[in-house]
Amino acid sequence: MTEDLMTIREMCETYDVTPRTLRFYEAKELLFPIREGQKRLFTKRDRARLKLILRGKRFGFSLEEIRQLLDLYHVGDQQMTQMTRTIEIARERLGDMEARREELTQAIDDLKEQLRWGEKVIASMKNEKKAAE
Amino acid sequence: MTEDLMTIREMCETYDVTPRTLRFYEAKELLFPIREGQKRLFTKRDRARLKLILRGKRFGFSLEEIRQLLDLYHVGDQQMTQMTRTIEIARERLGDMEARREELTQAIDDLKEQLRWGEKVIASMKNEKKAAE
DNA sequence: CACGACGATGACGTTCACGTAATGCAAACG
DNA sequence: CGTTTGCATTACGTGAACGTCATCGTCGTG
Numbered sequence: 157m158t159e160d161l162m163t164i165r166e167m168c169e170t171y172d173v174t175p176r177t178l179r180f181y182e183a184k185e186l187l188f189p190i191r192e193g194q195k196r197l198f199t200k201r202d203r204a205r206l207k208l209i210l211r212g213k214r215f216g217f218s219l220e221e222i223r224q225l226l227d228l229y230h231v232g233d234q235q236m237t238q239m240t241r242t243i244e245i246a247r248e249r250l251g252d253m254e255a256r257r258e259e260l261t262q263a264i265d266d267l268k269e270q271l272r273w274g275e276k277v278i279a280s281m282k283n284e285k286k287a288a289e
Numbered sequence: 290m291t292e293d294l295m296t297i298r299e300m301c302e303t304y305d306v307t308p309r310t311l312r313f314y315e316a317k318e319l320l321f322p323i324r325e326g327q328k329r330l331f332t333k334r335d336r337a338r339l340k341l342i343l344r345g346k347r348f349g350f351s352l353e354e355i356r357q358l359l360d361l362y363h364v365g366d367q368q369m370t371q372m373t374r375t376i377e378i379a380r381e382r383l384g385d386m387e388a389r390r391e392e393l394t395q396a397i398d399d400l401k402e403q404l405r406w407g408e409k410v411i412a413s414m415k416n417e418k419k420a421a422e
Numbered sequence: 423c424a425c426g427a428c429g430a431t432g433a434c435g436t437t438c439a440c441g442t443a444a445t446g447c448a449a450a451c452g
Numbered sequence: 453c454g455t456t457t458g459c460a461t462t463a464c465g466t467g468a469a470c471g472t473c474a475t476c477g478t479c480g481t482g
Contacts, residue, residue, distance in 0.1 A: 164459070175459080180440060194447080194460055211396060214389065216349025219439075229403060239414075243407045250400050256347065257393050263344060264386050267379065270362060274376045281372070297429070308429080313470060327430055327477075352469075428479085436471070447460075452453105 161190075161197040171206055181209065186223055205230070215256070225249065294323075294330040304339055314342065319356055338363070348389070358382065 164175050181187045182196070186209055189196035198206075205226055212222035228246050297308050314320045315329070319342055322329035331339075338359055345355040361379050 174441080176440065176442085179460090184439095196459080211392060214349060215393065215396075216347060228400070239407060239411055243404065243411065246400060246404050246407065250397065250404065253393065253397050253400065257390060257397065259344060260348065260386065260390050260393065263348075264383065264390065267361070267383050267386065271376065271379050271383065274372060274379065278372055278376065307471080309470065309472085312430085317469095329429080423482105425481090426479105427481105428477105430477075431475085432473105434471105434473085436469100438468085439466100441464105441466070443462105443464085445460100445462085447458105449456105449458085451456075 160200055162203070164189075164196050164198070167198050167203075167206070170203075171210065173206075173210075178206075181206070181219075184219055184223065186219060186226065201230075293333055295336070297322075297329050297331070300331050300336075300339070303336075304343065306339075306343075311339075314339070314352075317352055317356065319352065319359065334363075 162170070164178055167173070167178055168175055178187065178189075178196075178198075182189060187198070187202045187205055189198045189202055191197070208226060208229060209219075209222050212225060213219075217225070224245075228242060228249065295303070297311055300306070300311055301308060311320065311322075311329075311331075315322060320331070320335045320338055322331045322335055324330070341359060341362060342352075342355050345358060346352075350358070357378070361375060361382070
């Protein structure tokens with residue numbers, strides 16, 4: 157079962173990444189698996205972080221940017237000395253992401269329009285063909 | 290004025306990129322500036338494409354993926370031999386992008402919730418301080 | 423006409439995000 | 453008990469996306 161701890165292999169199969177990737181993320185301080193002897197054991201927290209990492213990557217964030225975002229998501233783990241500052245940063249990020257979504261919506265609408273145009277062309281091609289018969 | 294043709298320098302200032310980048314995009318067949326002697330002159334079409342390139346990059350698309358998307362946006366420039374196939378690809382892309390937006394919306398909501406939690410903590414900290422006075 | 427600004431063309435360098443051996447240890451298995 | 457299996461570390465390699473440097477051609481201007 158998932159006793160809250162997963163080996164590197166289990167992680168790889170679950171999230172479709174290579175061992176190299178997980179070790180690399182640890183080296184970059186994005187993940188913090190515990191050690192049983194030499195072996196890495198990944199916790200629930202590591203899995204949550206990995207999901208966010210993979211999501212971040214799909215939106216073109218660099219690993220360094222993702223690391224900073226992860227810190228925002230896990231402030232609860234630490235003292236909240238600079239909580240206020242953290243919240244400021246989070247607000248900025250939120251603004252960025254909402255702007256991004258706007259842009260994405262625009263791109264989607266553009267592509268949709270392009271598609272409609274393309275379908276119109278196809279339709280007219282069919283008509284021509286029919287007329288030629 | 291903008292006589293529909295811009296030099297490499299004007300392009301750089303307008304879109305905040307380096308000459309190297311524009312030449313690189315040309316080498317990768319993302320842009321097709323015309324030549325006056327040796328010098329490149331960028332057309333309206335190049336500018337439209339560049340905008341899409343920069344937008345694509347902000348969403349983590351590779352230049353190769355962007356090149357394929359650009360072809361979708363500019364099918365009109367060419368013969369439409371494989372128009373039907375092109376439309377299929379466009380539909381897939383559209384699906385991807387809509388899924389992406391869904392995911393982004395989820396990420397935004399997560400961050401918002403995190404923010405509300407943070408603000409609550411801040412508030413309770415203020416209360417504690419007041420109670421201690 | 424010398425000269426500096428602008429642009430072109432190589433060619434090599436760099437950063438990021440891993441891939442890919444080569445080698446070693448340690449538990450598990452036949 | 454030897455061997456396979458799983459994971460570890462170390463180190464060098466790689467593709468993408470440019471940066472940087474050297475060198476060269478060509479205008480326009482004082």
